[in-house]
Amino acid sequence: MRIPVFVSCPTHLSKAQDQSRERILRELGRLQLDPRALGRTDYPSEFPLREVYVIAKHCSGGIILGFQQFIATAGIWKKGTNEQVSLGRGSSVCLPSPWNQLEAGILFGLQLPLLIFREESVRGGVFDEGVTDVFIHDIPEGGLRNAKLEAFREVLLKWSAKVRKHYYRIGDHGDN
Numbered sequence: 001m002r003i004p005v006f007v008s009c010p011t012h013l014s015k016a017q018d019q020s021r022e023r024i025l026r027e028l029g030r031l032q033l034d035p036r037a038l039g040r041t042d043y044p045s046e047f048p049l050r051e052v053y054v055i056a057k058h059c060s061g062g063i064i065l066g067f068q069q070f071i072a073t074a075g076i077w078k079k080g081t082n083e084q085v086s087l088g089r090g091s092s093v094c095l096p097s098p099w100n101q102l103e104a105g106i107l108f109g110l111q112l113p114l115l116i117f118r119e120e121s122v123r124g125g126v127f128d129e130g131v132t133d134v135f136i137h138d139i140p141e142g143g144l145r146n147a148k149l150e151a152f153r154e155v156l157l158k159w160s161a162k163v164r165k166h167y168y169r170i171g172d173h174g175d176n
Contacts, residue, residue: 002034003167006056006112008103009065010096011039017067017119019142024065024117027153031160033061038099052099053106060170061163062107065139066096066118066127094121101125108132113162115155 005028009021028035036055038048056062072093077085087093096118104126107114117139118127126132140152 002032003061003163004034004036004059005163006052006059006062006103006107007035007037007065008062008097008100008107009037010067010069010099013067016142017139020067020139021065023140023142023144024063027156028063031156033160033163035063038103049102052103056103056106056110056112059107059112060167061113061115061159062103063159064100064104064107064114064116064126066100066116066122067139068094068119068122069097070095092121093123094119095124096122096127100127104132113159113166115159 007025007028013021025035036059038052038055072087072095073091075087075093077083077087101124104114104116114132114134116126116132116134116136118136119139127136129136137155140148144152
């Protein structure tokens with residue numbers, strides 16, 4: 001039997017992003033984990049946020065995939081405060097899907113083992129170091145090989161042990 005895990009990932013991805021997502025899903029399959037996601041494996045009836053909770057409640061772990069979804073090349077952080085900062089000339093800020101933040105909060109609230117990946121330039125919320133007790137990893141490339149592939153598999157293996165512990169601890173296989 002495959003253990004359900006929630007995967008937070010934007011629906012629309014670039015070709016390279018989709019290759020990375022596919023690599024992660026293949027590795028989950030190798031570990032006998034069943035990726036569940038709103039809009040990919042499960043579809044909302046009326047209220048998407050409630051549906052995320054319902055799906056997540058039946059999972060034993062969660063993965064957050066922080067792919068770039070919005071790039072800002074101008075802007076002001078914390079306008080009108082003592083902490084105000086303008087985005088410097090030639091710099092940009094990359095933001096993930098806001099659903100990553102919502103879904104991570106639900107998974108964290110359900111006390112599910114979390115694994116967080118982000119594209120190198122993505123920051124903010126759960127993608128900031130030290131926000132959760134979860135180490136944040138770079139999203140793997142779709143064509144990982146050799147030592148990088150083994151390192152990635154080790155990360156998944158360690159997380160999947162926590163997922164299995166949760167799954168077998170609850171005894172009713174996700175209906176907590």
